Amino acid sequence: MSNRTIGIIDYGAGNLASVWRALHGLGYRCRISRDRDVLAATDVLLLPGVGAFPAAMQALHHHDMADFVQVNARAGKPVVGICLGMQLLADTSDEIRPTAGLGLIPGTVGELSDPATKWHIGWNSMEVTSDDPAFTSSDGLSFYFNHSFVFHAPAEYVSGVARITQGQDAFPVAVRRNNIVGLQFHPEKSQTPGRQLLGHVIEGVCRA
Template sequence: MDYGVGNLASVWHALHALQFRCRISSEPATLSASDLLLLPGVGAFPAAMAALHRTGLVDYLQSEARKGRPMIGICLGMQLLAESSTEQRPTPGLGLLPATVRALQAGAWHIGWNEIEPEREDPLFGSGWPHSVYFNHSYVVDAQPQHRVFIARAGEPITAVVRKDNVVGIQFHPEKSQSTGRKMLHRVVEGLLCD
Protein backbone atom coordinates (compact mmCIF):
# COMPACT_ATOMS: atom_id res chain seq x y z
CA MET A 1 0.00 0.00 0.00
CA ASP A 2 1.41 3.37 -1.02
CA TYR A 3 0.57 6.37 1.16
CA GLY A 4 3.89 8.17 0.72
CA VAL A 5 5.77 7.13 3.88
CA GLY A 6 6.46 3.42 3.43
CA ASN A 7 9.61 1.42 2.73
CA LEU A 8 7.92 0.04 -0.36
CA ALA A 9 10.87 -1.19 -2.40
CA SER A 10 12.42 -3.45 0.23
CA VAL A 11 9.06 -4.91 1.28
CA TRP A 12 8.05 -5.47 -2.35
CA HIS A 13 11.37 -7.22 -3.09
CA ALA A 14 11.00 -9.46 -0.03
CA LEU A 15 7.45 -10.48 -0.98
CA HIS A 16 8.44 -10.96 -4.63
CA ALA A 17 11.35 -13.20 -3.55
CA LEU A 18 8.82 -15.27 -1.58
CA GLN A 19 6.84 -15.64 -4.85
CA PHE A 20 3.88 -13.51 -3.79
CA ARG A 21 2.35 -11.23 -6.41
CA CYS A 22 2.29 -7.63 -5.18
CA ARG A 23 0.61 -4.40 -6.17
CA ILE A 24 1.67 -1.01 -4.86
CA SER A 25 -1.19 1.45 -4.86
CA SER A 26 -3.14 4.03 -2.88
CA GLU A 27 -6.29 3.40 -4.92
CA PRO A 28 -9.02 1.49 -3.03
CA ALA A 29 -10.23 -0.13 -6.27
CA THR A 30 -6.76 -1.61 -6.90
CA LEU A 31 -6.27 -2.54 -3.24
CA SER A 32 -9.66 -4.26 -3.15
CA ALA A 33 -8.47 -6.67 -5.85
CA SER A 34 -5.75 -7.91 -3.46
CA ASP A 35 -6.16 -10.80 -1.06
CA LEU A 36 -4.20 -9.10 1.74
CA LEU A 37 -3.33 -5.51 2.64
CA LEU A 38 0.18 -4.68 3.83
CA LEU A 39 0.87 -1.34 5.49
CA PRO A 40 4.60 -0.55 5.64
CA GLY A 41 5.91 2.59 7.25
CA VAL A 42 8.90 4.68 8.23
CA GLY A 43 8.95 8.06 9.94
CA ALA A 44 6.69 9.71 12.50
CA PHE A 45 3.17 8.64 13.48
CA PRO A 46 1.40 12.03 13.02
CA ALA A 47 2.81 12.55 9.51
CA ALA A 48 1.90 9.00 8.52
CA MET A 49 -1.67 9.34 9.78
CA ALA A 50 -1.97 12.68 7.96
CA ALA A 51 -0.81 10.94 4.76
CA LEU A 52 -3.40 8.18 5.24
CA HIS A 53 -6.11 10.82 5.70
CA ARG A 54 -4.93 12.74 2.61
CA THR A 55 -5.10 9.62 0.46
CA GLY A 56 -8.52 8.68 1.86
CA LEU A 57 -7.24 5.35 3.18
CA VAL A 58 -8.24 5.66 6.85
CA ASP A 59 -11.93 4.84 6.32
CA TYR A 60 -11.02 2.24 3.71
CA LEU A 61 -8.62 0.36 6.01
CA GLN A 62 -11.02 0.48 8.95
CA SER A 63 -13.87 -0.81 6.79
CA GLU A 64 -11.77 -3.60 5.26
CA ALA A 65 -10.51 -4.75 8.68
CA ARG A 66 -14.10 -4.89 9.97
CA LYS A 67 -14.99 -7.10 6.99
CA GLY A 68 -12.24 -9.53 8.03
CA ARG A 69 -9.74 -8.59 5.31
CA PRO A 70 -6.23 -9.85 6.24
CA MET A 71 -3.93 -6.94 7.08
CA ILE A 72 -0.28 -6.68 8.11
CA GLY A 73 1.44 -3.56 9.47
CA ILE A 74 5.24 -3.42 9.54
CA CYS A 75 7.28 -1.13 11.83
CA LEU A 76 5.48 2.25 11.79
CA GLY A 77 2.71 0.43 9.91
CA MET A 78 2.20 -1.72 13.02
CA GLN A 79 2.02 1.38 15.22
CA LEU A 80 -0.59 2.97 12.93
CA LEU A 81 -2.89 0.01 13.65
CA ALA A 82 -3.16 1.16 17.29
CA GLU A 83 -5.78 3.47 18.79
CA SER A 84 -3.42 6.40 19.41
CA SER A 85 0.17 7.60 19.75
CA THR A 86 1.96 10.18 21.89
CA GLU A 87 4.74 10.70 19.32
CA GLN A 88 5.23 14.48 18.87
CA ARG A 89 1.60 15.09 19.93
CA PRO A 90 -1.42 12.94 20.81
CA THR A 91 -2.69 11.50 17.52
CA PRO A 92 -5.49 9.01 16.87
CA GLY A 93 -4.48 5.91 14.92
CA LEU A 94 -6.52 3.48 12.85
CA GLY A 95 -7.96 1.84 15.97
CA LEU A 96 -7.64 -1.70 14.60
CA LEU A 97 -5.71 -2.91 17.65
CA PRO A 98 -6.66 -2.10 21.26
CA ALA A 99 -3.26 -0.56 21.95
CA THR A 100 -1.44 2.74 22.35
CA VAL A 101 1.98 3.90 21.13
CA ARG A 102 4.52 5.56 23.42
CA ALA A 103 8.23 6.36 23.53
CA LEU A 104 10.74 3.78 24.67
CA GLN A 105 12.04 4.46 28.18
CA ALA A 106 14.36 7.46 28.52
CA GLY A 107 13.98 8.36 24.84
CA ALA A 108 16.02 5.36 23.77
CA TRP A 109 16.29 3.93 20.27
CA HIS A 110 16.04 0.23 19.55
CA ILE A 111 18.23 -0.27 16.50
CA GLY A 112 19.88 -3.47 15.36
CA TRP A 113 19.49 -7.19 15.82
CA ASN A 114 17.59 -8.49 18.82
CA GLU A 115 16.04 -11.77 19.81
CA ILE A 116 12.29 -12.22 19.88
CA GLU A 117 10.62 -14.63 22.28
CA PRO A 118 7.09 -16.02 22.26
CA GLU A 119 4.60 -14.43 24.60
CA ARG A 120 1.73 -16.74 23.68
CA GLU A 121 1.07 -19.55 21.23
CA ASP A 122 -0.47 -18.68 17.90
CA PRO A 123 -0.79 -21.28 15.11
CA LEU A 124 -0.12 -18.58 12.53
CA PHE A 125 3.51 -18.37 13.66
CA GLY A 126 4.33 -21.99 14.40
CA SER A 127 7.25 -22.89 16.66
CA GLY A 128 11.02 -22.87 16.54
CA TRP A 129 11.63 -19.48 18.10
CA PRO A 130 13.49 -17.44 19.47
CA HIS A 131 15.48 -15.90 16.64
CA SER A 132 17.18 -12.57 16.07
CA VAL A 133 15.54 -10.00 13.83
CA TYR A 134 16.29 -6.41 12.83
CA PHE A 135 14.62 -3.48 14.64
CA ASN A 136 14.79 0.28 14.06
CA HIS A 137 12.35 2.33 16.19
CA SER A 138 12.05 4.58 19.23
CA TYR A 139 8.30 4.18 19.88
CA VAL A 140 6.59 1.00 21.02
CA VAL A 141 3.10 -0.47 20.95
CA ASP A 142 1.59 -1.14 24.37
CA ALA A 143 -0.71 -3.98 23.35
CA GLN A 144 -3.03 -5.98 25.55
CA PRO A 145 -1.45 -9.25 26.73
CA GLN A 146 -3.94 -11.44 24.88
CA HIS A 147 -2.81 -9.89 21.58
CA ARG A 148 0.98 -9.95 22.09
CA VAL A 149 2.52 -12.89 20.22
CA PHE A 150 6.24 -12.06 20.54
CA ILE A 151 8.24 -9.66 22.67
CA ALA A 152 11.81 -8.39 22.53
CA ARG A 153 13.81 -6.88 25.35
CA ALA A 154 15.33 -3.42 24.93
CA GLY A 155 15.78 -2.24 28.51
CA GLU A 156 12.11 -3.21 28.91
CA PRO A 157 9.90 -5.85 27.30
CA ILE A 158 8.48 -4.48 24.05
CA THR A 159 5.83 -5.86 21.73
CA ALA A 160 7.54 -7.34 18.68
CA VAL A 161 4.50 -9.00 17.07
CA VAL A 162 0.83 -8.47 17.82
CA ARG A 163 -2.28 -10.13 16.42
CA LYS A 164 -5.99 -9.50 16.73
CA ASP A 165 -7.96 -11.82 14.46
CA ASN A 166 -7.14 -10.87 10.84
CA VAL A 167 -4.82 -7.96 11.77
CA VAL A 168 -1.12 -8.59 12.44
CA GLY A 169 1.51 -6.03 13.44
CA ILE A 170 5.25 -6.68 13.16
CA GLN A 171 7.48 -4.09 14.87
CA PHE A 172 10.76 -5.31 13.39
CA HIS A 173 11.64 -5.29 9.70
CA PRO A 174 11.09 -8.82 8.35
CA GLU A 175 12.30 -7.68 4.94
CA LYS A 176 15.69 -6.79 6.49
CA SER A 177 15.89 -9.76 8.86
CA GLN A 178 17.40 -12.25 6.43
CA SER A 179 16.06 -15.82 6.39
CA THR A 180 14.32 -15.51 9.78
CA GLY A 181 12.34 -12.46 8.67
CA ARG A 182 11.48 -13.98 5.31
CA LYS A 183 10.32 -17.19 6.99
CA MET A 184 8.05 -15.29 9.37
CA LEU A 185 6.68 -13.04 6.62
CA HIS A 186 5.91 -16.10 4.49
CA ARG A 187 4.16 -17.88 7.39
CA VAL A 188 2.09 -14.84 8.26
CA VAL A 189 0.98 -14.09 4.70
CA GLU A 190 0.21 -17.76 3.93
CA GLY A 191 -1.53 -18.24 7.27
CA LEU A 192 -3.74 -15.17 6.94
CA LEU A 193 -4.71 -16.09 3.39
CA CYS A 194 -5.65 -19.63 4.45
CA ASP A 195 -7.54 -18.58 7.61
Protein backbone atom coordinates in the same frame (compact mmCIF):
# COMPACT_ATOMS: atom_id res chain seq x y z
CA MET B 1 4.34 -18.81 -7.47
CA SER B 2 1.60 -18.30 -4.87
CA ASN B 3 -1.88 -17.53 -6.08
CA ARG B 4 -2.17 -14.83 -3.40
CA THR B 5 -1.78 -11.15 -4.28
CA ILE B 6 -0.50 -8.65 -1.72
CA GLY B 7 -1.66 -5.05 -1.88
CA ILE B 8 1.14 -2.81 -0.61
CA ILE B 9 -0.44 0.49 0.40
CA ASP B 10 1.43 3.47 -1.07
CA TYR B 11 0.67 6.48 1.09
CA GLY B 12 4.06 8.15 0.76
CA ALA B 13 5.53 6.86 4.02
CA GLY B 14 6.57 3.31 3.33
CA ASN B 15 9.66 1.26 2.59
CA LEU B 16 8.01 -0.02 -0.56
CA ALA B 17 10.83 -1.40 -2.70
CA SER B 18 12.37 -3.72 -0.11
CA VAL B 19 8.95 -4.97 0.98
CA TRP B 20 8.04 -5.70 -2.63
CA ARG B 21 11.31 -7.59 -3.19
CA ALA B 22 10.83 -9.72 -0.08
CA LEU B 23 7.25 -10.64 -1.00
CA HIS B 24 8.13 -11.26 -4.63
CA GLY B 25 10.97 -13.51 -3.48
CA LEU B 26 8.43 -15.54 -1.50
CA GLY B 27 6.43 -16.08 -4.65
CA TYR B 28 3.62 -13.60 -4.02
CA ARG B 29 2.19 -11.28 -6.61
CA CYS B 30 2.36 -7.67 -5.42
CA ARG B 31 0.51 -4.48 -6.25
CA ILE B 32 1.93 -1.19 -4.93
CA SER B 33 -0.94 1.26 -5.10
CA ARG B 34 -3.15 3.85 -3.44
CA ASP B 35 -6.03 3.04 -5.80
CA ARG B 36 -8.89 1.57 -3.79
CA ASP B 37 -10.08 -0.68 -6.61
CA VAL B 38 -6.61 -2.12 -7.15
CA LEU B 39 -6.10 -2.77 -3.43
CA ALA B 40 -9.61 -4.16 -2.96
CA ALA B 41 -8.84 -6.84 -5.54
CA THR B 42 -5.88 -8.19 -3.52
CA ASP B 43 -5.89 -10.92 -0.89
CA VAL B 44 -3.90 -9.11 1.80
CA LEU B 45 -3.37 -5.42 2.59
CA LEU B 46 0.17 -4.62 3.74
CA LEU B 47 0.78 -1.33 5.54
CA PRO B 48 4.49 -0.43 5.56
CA GLY B 49 5.88 2.64 7.24
CA VAL B 50 8.90 4.68 8.23
CA GLY B 51 8.87 8.06 9.93
CA ALA B 52 6.62 9.70 12.50
CA PHE B 53 3.13 8.60 13.50
CA PRO B 54 1.28 11.96 13.01
CA ALA B 55 2.67 12.50 9.52
CA ALA B 56 1.83 8.93 8.52
CA MET B 57 -1.76 9.21 9.73
CA GLN B 58 -2.10 12.55 7.97
CA ALA B 59 -0.86 10.93 4.76
CA LEU B 60 -3.29 8.03 5.11
CA HIS B 61 -6.19 10.44 5.50
CA HIS B 62 -4.93 12.64 2.67
CA HIS B 63 -4.88 9.69 0.28
CA ASP B 64 -8.26 8.44 1.53
CA MET B 65 -6.67 5.26 2.81
CA ALA B 66 -7.42 5.34 6.56
CA ASP B 67 -11.11 4.51 6.33
CA PHE B 68 -10.41 2.09 3.47
CA VAL B 69 -8.07 0.06 5.68
CA GLN B 70 -10.46 0.23 8.64
CA VAL B 71 -13.51 -0.89 6.67
CA ASN B 72 -11.67 -3.75 4.98
CA ALA B 73 -9.99 -4.95 8.17
CA ARG B 74 -13.27 -4.95 10.09
CA ALA B 75 -14.89 -6.86 7.25
CA GLY B 76 -12.28 -9.62 7.68
CA LYS B 77 -9.71 -8.80 5.01
CA PRO B 78 -6.18 -9.74 6.15
CA VAL B 79 -4.05 -6.73 7.10
CA VAL B 80 -0.35 -6.75 8.01
CA GLY B 81 1.44 -3.68 9.39
CA ILE B 82 5.25 -3.41 9.43
CA CYS B 83 7.27 -1.11 11.74
CA LEU B 84 5.41 2.22 11.80
CA GLY B 85 2.65 0.35 9.95
CA MET B 86 2.22 -1.82 13.06
CA GLN B 87 1.99 1.25 15.31
CA LEU B 88 -0.67 2.79 13.06
CA LEU B 89 -2.95 -0.12 13.96
CA ALA B 90 -3.18 1.20 17.54
CA ASP B 91 -5.83 3.46 19.06
CA THR B 92 -3.55 6.42 19.72
CA SER B 93 0.07 7.59 19.80
CA ASP B 94 1.78 10.30 21.83
CA GLU B 95 4.70 10.65 19.40
CA ILE B 96 5.22 14.42 18.88
CA ARG B 97 1.57 15.05 19.77
CA PRO B 98 -1.49 12.93 20.66
CA THR B 99 -2.79 11.39 17.44
CA ALA B 100 -5.57 8.91 16.76
CA GLY B 101 -4.53 5.75 14.96
CA LEU B 102 -6.57 3.27 12.95
CA GLY B 103 -7.96 1.63 16.10
CA LEU B 104 -7.77 -1.91 14.74
CA ILE B 105 -5.87 -3.46 17.66
CA PRO B 106 -6.40 -2.00 21.16
CA GLY B 107 -3.40 -0.20 22.58
CA THR B 108 -1.34 2.95 22.61
CA VAL B 109 2.04 3.93 21.19
CA GLY B 110 4.62 5.49 23.49
CA GLU B 111 8.35 5.93 23.98
CA LEU B 112 10.65 3.10 24.95
CA SER B 113 10.44 2.69 28.72
CA ASP B 114 14.20 2.79 29.37
CA PRO B 115 15.17 6.50 29.52
CA ALA B 116 18.76 5.60 28.67
CA THR B 117 17.67 4.00 25.41
CA LYS B 118 16.27 6.42 22.88
CA TRP B 119 16.40 4.12 19.87
CA HIS B 120 16.22 0.39 19.28
CA ILE B 121 18.34 -0.12 16.18
CA GLY B 122 19.88 -3.33 14.92
CA TRP B 123 19.39 -7.05 15.38
CA ASN B 124 17.51 -8.45 18.35
CA SER B 125 15.73 -11.68 19.18
CA MET B 126 12.00 -12.14 19.59
CA GLU B 127 10.43 -14.13 22.42
CA VAL B 128 7.20 -15.68 21.17
CA THR B 129 4.49 -15.36 23.82
CA SER B 130 1.56 -17.11 22.14
CA ASP B 131 0.83 -20.49 20.58
CA ASP B 132 -0.01 -18.85 17.25
CA PRO B 133 1.53 -21.15 14.58
CA ALA B 134 2.42 -18.11 12.49
CA PHE B 135 5.02 -17.21 15.14
CA THR B 136 6.02 -20.34 17.06
CA SER B 137 8.84 -21.35 14.70
CA SER B 138 10.39 -17.87 15.06
CA ASP B 139 10.89 -18.03 18.83
CA GLY B 140 14.41 -16.89 19.69
CA LEU B 141 15.29 -15.82 16.15
CA SER B 142 16.76 -12.40 15.44
CA PHE B 143 15.19 -9.65 13.37
CA TYR B 144 16.18 -6.14 12.33
CA PHE B 145 14.69 -3.24 14.33
CA ASN B 146 14.76 0.54 13.87
CA HIS B 147 12.33 2.43 16.11
CA SER B 148 12.06 4.63 19.21
CA PHE B 149 8.36 4.12 20.03
CA VAL B 150 6.55 0.92 20.94
CA PHE B 151 3.01 -0.41 20.72
CA HIS B 152 1.68 -1.12 24.23
CA ALA B 153 -1.08 -3.66 23.60
CA PRO B 154 -3.05 -5.87 26.02
CA ALA B 155 -1.39 -9.25 26.56
CA GLU B 156 -4.17 -11.10 24.74
CA TYR B 157 -3.08 -9.47 21.47
CA VAL B 158 0.69 -9.84 21.92
CA SER B 159 2.37 -12.65 20.00
CA GLY B 160 6.00 -11.70 20.55
CA VAL B 161 8.17 -9.43 22.70
CA ALA B 162 11.77 -8.22 22.80
CA ARG B 163 14.16 -6.73 25.38
CA ILE B 164 16.94 -4.28 24.61
CA THR B 165 19.06 -5.22 27.62
CA GLN B 166 19.05 -8.17 29.98
CA GLY B 167 16.60 -7.62 32.80
CA GLN B 168 14.77 -4.79 31.08
CA ASP B 169 11.01 -5.02 30.74
CA ALA B 170 9.90 -6.69 27.52
CA PHE B 171 7.83 -4.75 25.00
CA PRO B 172 5.55 -6.02 22.23
CA VAL B 173 7.11 -6.51 18.80
CA ALA B 174 4.38 -8.68 17.26
CA VAL B 175 0.64 -8.27 17.76
CA ARG B 176 -2.35 -10.03 16.31
CA ARG B 177 -6.10 -9.64 16.43
CA ASN B 178 -7.72 -12.28 14.23
CA ASN B 179 -7.06 -11.16 10.62
CA ILE B 180 -4.84 -8.23 11.62
CA VAL B 181 -1.12 -8.57 12.42
CA GLY B 182 1.56 -6.03 13.29
CA LEU B 183 5.34 -6.55 13.26
CA GLN B 184 7.55 -3.89 14.87
CA PHE B 185 10.73 -5.14 13.18
CA HIS B 186 11.48 -5.18 9.46
CA PRO B 187 11.02 -8.76 8.22
CA GLU B 188 11.97 -7.63 4.72
CA LYS B 189 15.43 -6.65 6.05
CA SER B 190 15.84 -9.65 8.35
CA GLN B 191 17.25 -12.14 5.86
CA THR B 192 15.94 -15.72 5.90
CA PRO B 193 14.24 -15.61 9.36
CA GLY B 194 12.36 -12.45 8.37
CA ARG B 195 11.22 -13.74 5.02
CA GLN B 196 10.10 -17.05 6.50
CA LEU B 197 8.13 -15.30 9.25
CA LEU B 198 6.54 -12.94 6.73
CA GLY B 199 5.36 -15.90 4.71
CA HIS B 200 3.98 -17.64 7.82
CA VAL B 201 2.16 -14.48 8.89
CA ILE B 202 0.56 -13.96 5.48
CA GLU B 203 -0.60 -17.55 5.27
CA GLY B 204 -1.79 -17.38 8.87
CA VAL B 205 -3.94 -14.28 8.41
CA CYS B 206 -5.37 -15.67 5.18
CA ARG B 207 -6.62 -18.69 7.14
CA ALA B 208 -8.01 -16.59 10.01
